[in-house]
Amino acid sequence: MMVDLSGVTYFYPNQPTPALRDVDLRVPTGSFVLLVGPSGAGKSTLLRCFNGLVPHFYGGALRGRLRVGGRDPVAAGPRGMSDVVGFVFQDPESQFVTQLVEDELAFAMENHNYDQRRMRRRIEEVLDQLAIASLRDRRVETLSGGQRQLVAIASALTLQPSILVLDEPTSQLDPQAADDVLTVLQRLNQDLGLTIILSEHRLERVAQYADQICYLPGGGQPPLSGEPRAILEGIELAPPLVQLGRRLGWRPLPLTIKESQPFALQLKVRLEQAPIPSQSIRATPKSRATVTRSGKSTMLVVRDLWYRYNNHDVLKGVDLEARSGEVVALMGRNGAGKSTLLKNIVGLLKPQRGSVHFQGMDVHKTDLATLARRIGFVPQNPGRLLFNDTLAQELLFTCRAQGLPPNDVEPLLASLGMSQLAAAYPRDLSVGERQRAALASILIAKPQMLLLDEPTRGLDYASKERLRGLLQDLSRNGTTIIMATHDVELVAQCASRVILLGDGQIVDDGPTSAIMTGSAVFASQVNKLLRDERYLTVDDVLTGLGESPGGR
Amino acid sequence: MFRAEAWGAWVLASLLPLLLTKNPIYLLLAIFVVGIVYMRLGRSSPTGRQWSLLLRLGLALGLFSVAFNVLFVRVGATQIARLPALRVTLGGALIQIGGVVTLESLIYGLSQALSLAGILVTLATFNALADHYELLRSTPRFLYQSAIVVSIAVTFVPQMMAVQGEIREAQALRGHRFRTLRDLPPLFVALLAEGLERSITLAESMSARGFGSQAERPLPPRSVLQIIIALALFVVMGGAAALAYPPTSTAGALLLAAGGGMLAAVLWSINQGVRRSRYRRGVWRRADSLIAGASLLSLVIWLGVWFYDRSALIFYPYPQLTWPPVQPLIGLAILLSLAPVCAHHDPRTSHDG
Numbered sequence: 001m002m003v004d005l006s007g008v009t010y011f012y013p014n015q016p017t018p019a020l021r022d023v024d025l026r027v028p029t030g031s032f033v034l035l036v037g038p039s040g041a042g043k044s045t046l047l048r049c050f051n052g053l054v055p056h057f058y059g060g061a062l063r064g065r066l067r068v069g070g071r072d073p074v075a076a077g078p079r080g081m082s083d084v085v086g087f088v089f090q091d092p093e094s095q096f097v098t099q100l101v102e103d104e105l106a107f108a109m110e111n112h113n114y115d116q117r118r119m120r121r122r123i124e125e126v127l128d129q130l131a132i133a134s135l136r137d138r139r140v141e142t143l144s145g146g147q148r149q150l151v152a153i154a155s156a157l158t159l160q161p162s163i164l165v166l167d168e169p170t171s172q173l174d175p176q177a178a179d180d181v182l183t184v185l186q187r188l189n190q191d192l193g194l195t196i197i198l199s200e201h202r203l204e205r206v207a208q209y210a211d212q213i214c215y216l217p218g219g220g221q222p223p224l225s226g227e228p229r230a231i232l233e234g235i236e237l238a239p240p241l242v243q244l245g246r247r248l249g250w251r252p253l254p255l256t257i258k259e260s261q262p263f264a265l266q267l268k269v270r271l272e273q274a275p276i277p278s279q280s281i282r283a284t285p286k287s288r289a290t291v292t293r294s295g296k297s298t299m300l301v302v303r304d305l306w307y308r309y310n311n312h313d314v315l316k317g318v319d320l321e322a323r324s325g326e327v328v329a330l331m332g333r334n335g336a337g338k339s340t341l342l343k344n345i346v347g348l349l350k351p352q353r354g355s356v357h358f359q360g361m362d363v364h365k366t367d368l369a370t371l372a373r374r375i376g377f378v379p380q381n382p383g384r385l386l387f388n389d390t391l392a393q394e395l396l397f398t399c400r401a402q403g404l405p406p407n408d409v410e411p412l413l414a415s416l417g418m419s420q421l422a423a424a425y426p427r428d429l430s431v432g433e434r435q436r437a438a439l440a441s442i443l444i445a446k447p448q449m450l451l452l453d454e455p456t457r458g459l460d461y462a463s464k465e466r467l468r469g470l471l472q473d474l475s476r477n478g479t480t481i482i483m484a485t486h487d488v489e490l491v492a493q494c495a496s497r498v499i500l501l502g503d504g505q506i507v508d509d510g511p512t513s514a515i516m517t518g519s520a521v522f523a524s525q526v527n528k529l530l531r532d533e534r535y536l537t538v539d540d541v542l543t544g545l546g547e548s549p550g551g552r
Numbered sequence: 553m554f555r556a557e558a559w560g561a562w563v564l565a566s567l568l569p570l571l572l573t574k575n576p577i578y579l580l581l582a583i584f585v586v587g588i589v590y591m592r593l594g595r596s597s598p599t600g601r602q603w604s605l606l607l608r609l610g611l612a613l614g615l616f617s618v619a620f621n622v623l624f625v626r627v628g629a630t631q632i633a634r635l636p637a638l639r640v641t642l643g644g645a646l647i648q649i650g651g652v653v654t655l656e657s658l659i660y661g662l663s664q665a666l667s668l669a670g671i672l673v674t675l676a677t678f679n680a681l682a683d684h685y686e687l688l689r690s691t692p693r694f695l696y697q698s699a700i701v702v703s704i705a706v707t708f709v710p711q712m713m714a715v716q717g718e719i720r721e722a723q724a725l726r727g728h729r730f731r732t733l734r735d736l737p738p739l740f741v742a743l744l745a746e747g748l749e750r751s752i753t754l755a756e757s758m759s760a761r762g763f764g765s766q767a768e769r770p771l772p773p774r775s776v777l778q779i780i781i782a783l784a785l786f787v788v789m790g791g792a793a794a795l796a797y798p799p800t801s802t803a804g805a806l807l808l809a810a811g812g813g814m815l816a817a818v819l820w821s822i823n824q825g826v827r828r829s830r831y832r833r834g835v836w837r838r839a840d841s842l843i844a845g846a847s848l849l850s851l852v853i854w855l856g857v858w859f860y861d862r863s864a865l866i867f868y869p870y871p872q873l874t875w876p877p878v879q880p881l882i883g884l885a886i887l888l889s890l891a892p893v894c895a896h897h898d899p900r901t902s903h904d905g
Binding site: 048051053056057078079081082083085086087089091094095096097098099100102103106107108109110111112113114115116119120155156159343346348368369371372373375376377379381383384385386387397398401402403427441442445 | 683684685715718719721722723724725726727728729737738741742745746749750752753754755756757758759760761762763764827828829830831832833
């Protein structure tokens, strides 16, 4: 066994309840293990047990027996485990020590006193294994998100560890970059027999690669571990394809589009034969667009927007309009200009050319305080907003800052599933919980337009489901929502329109169903399977079959 | 471009005038020289943007220094304005804010501002030009662990300044306005927390890759090390205090050296067993020798003047402003910091490191 944990219980310092309770886990050599669970269930904590960062780095009390790669991580400590366990963190940016890629790769080997020849050989090997030889002389800050993550993986591999542990390595990547990283991991696992353990929320990206899934339910319940199909059969968290398979009784339960193809043929026939219910499945693109554009007032008008940064045109003549109650998804690869467009819309950045008008106001001639009362902006990193002692105070701070009477925070927190966290210190929350806390601190002021930059980063399926419900409620009440996101499933569920950005220009703009069906990358799992504009989500299919959505 | 050690010598030589004198002519000349080096060599650096951030920070601190001097210091013979006076009692003492503004207090505030801004601009230029990791690798083994902490701290400042901008934006869009000191917690608390979180991730990442591997030999007892460190710090503080008074400055310098030596010995003792290798072995070229040589010469001149003719460095505009003294030798010592520009111009000595 590469990993053998039995009865592992861990308490963070001064915490009455354990972050991990009675965890038993056995990972055979060469396995690909996926660690899943709701936000705050202890996934990152468990991963840090493998190389001794827990408890060496965080203190606290750890009980139970741990053997990883034949060593005891508690006795060896992180440094002693560094040649056995390679560790890759969630945010590649904050884990780099040096400025050049090649130096970064050498760092661990220098710490282990390897001779220069050996270091050179290892670096060449790793560069080839990950196909990143072209990056060797680059400065790390010039790399894209996907390239940074590959370099982070490479720098963990130079010591030739037996296990590679990754904490949500694709959470900040666009679908293509995430696929690149996961493909590399799969190759390392299959070609080198490297044991891989990674945590991930977006199971649709990674479930097919796993030999074993370990599910941490949180709340002090013991984990479940086993073969992916068996685990996904019984847990609430599951990718859309698995949800559909469970609901329609597909056996063996498919994990990939390829495995679903035999079922898809039958499903298409059933959908054609099923009487279409009165409440339509998903309005046809044309009629949907007409409804959206005819019935609602225009809230936002962007005309010929150009924005230049560091001698590079990040936005090149962007034109767009958004109407009251519309949910618009901005999609495109990392660096396409999504966040820059949002910041221009909210007035944080001033374009070199073009204009942005919100409800007739020129946002670049309006002061930020006035805009803040109308437009809510949730940045990509929720830590930029959170500073108060409790979550409730965080929300009340927004009310005070905008001169609003103190609102009752409870209903909003309840709608985001955070009632029990009202008194928690916001920065102690998990990544997903922080994301929701930041959203709550903006929504409490009831903005007329909401701009979200990667709102589902670190969110589990349940949290995403709550977010979806909330966004749909806001949309029904007339709030315009524009979100920059890589999360195709969220877009499929709640966006009425998708704008695809590429190299600072709008490549495509249209109803979600049409854009997804025409795209190989920015499409939901269900749509990839059926390639039909009417079916983007599991609910669409169930409605099409005349079955009631939900309960899967 | 040039070896990190050469840049290390350059930054020491460029910082010394800014630390040792308040003479505005020398300070302006030093800033001018550093500015030329940056404009000629550093503007195309990927970290060039951080230079302007640090320059802005330097200007802000400088303005604060000028305002503080003008508002609180009323010494000086040349009255140039009169501000409304406000008297407040603080801890039993009566403090006057505003009132008479003198040319001397304004000039002294400006020279302090130049010193502060100059230090930041010099560090920013060093940051933009030197390869920190190369510098780190070239530190003696026993100082490696300490050096990496310093290196990361140096690169952290500009990173955190960029984060500070993002936090300001995010809080402003929440409706918060930064008008008084009481409005700053949303900025500073978030910035502090962000900085701590980044530090923890970086430290985790370093530990997970074997940084600070265990010493081969057992360390001296912890209590012994603690006593020696405390003693060394005491000696350093005593030396620094003695250095401030001319009659005891030589003894102060000796004490500082002794304290520093004790700290170095402790570090050596802690780190001597740590095994570590170097991936890159850079080549030392003529251009590096030119920069290092010019910088060492500058350092020697400055230290010589400091020990043997300190009055040449002193600028004190009170009670009546006089023209600051200027010595060509000191001017030359400052101009030696232009060596990187000269070395870069010479095709026989320029290289790509």
